[in-house]
Amino acid sequence: LRGAVGTAHAKTILLGEHAVVYGRPAIAFPVASLTLEARAESIGSGLALHTPFHAGAITAEDDAAATREEHIAAVAVRRTLERIGRPLDGVGVSVTGLIPAARGLGSSAAVASAIAVAVAGLHGIALTPADRFEIVQSVERVAHGTPSGLDAYATTAAGPIWFEQGRARTLAVAESPALLVADTGVLGRTGVAVAEVRARHERNPHAIEAAMEGIADLVVGAREDLASAAFADLGERMNACHGVLSSIGVSSTELDALVQAARRAGALGAKLTGGGQGGCIIALAPSASELPALAAALTASGATGVWFVTDGEENA
């Protein structure tokens, strides 16, 4: 037992958040500029964790507090050891790199995924994709209820994915769309947003099913747009999707303001991304060379961080 390493990256949902919880398809992209690395080592006794936001022993109480970021990593260590049938003892894990939490960027799935690979690797076990997925999902369930599984796949995917009914496939893209993610600086509340949509669904299933069907149509259309580099059409679908997401209550004043700012600055389309009620927007520039100007406009409009999705550059 020496050291072992696992890595994962952030993700952003191009289209399909929330509807994916109701069995509809979604499209997600990796954000390669936002990565983290977990390193597992043998230690004398107990379980220990060192992350940018937490350092100390791992205890059973971490499970109860797992909606907090520091505990998600602790739960991931325990769940991995349970899954591979090894004692909850003698493992130290450190996490470096940072994916901002509660921004709809999949930070909890990424932390869990990197830790799962590192801890299993320390025991000489190469996790199958299915095992890794199950570990991440079990952590995500503690963190926010009823995850669709999209984040668990997207956090390790090398390129864009099509996710439907619990399965992910590589998505064919003719040409990279010029996408960026911009942060409102307000913490997103995926768990709350998903629960509120569920309450609306119970009250008025027809209206919410119609909204989800509308989103599904946009996702299917976007797949064609990506296959043929029809970016003006893709932008229109993103704009339409933001409207539907607003109608089901998952946008916010800050998200709407950044979406408007992106469109004013020449984006072909912009919408919230992820769980909403805070967190980030995703915007499509007409070309990669126009990404820096769009990023600058969004920063001037109050974005607290901007990350390019497709070309790996970062300018937070």
Ligand code: MEV
């Ligand atoms: C969160 O990144 C995306 C949601 O669709 C929730 C989920 O898929 O579990 C809002």
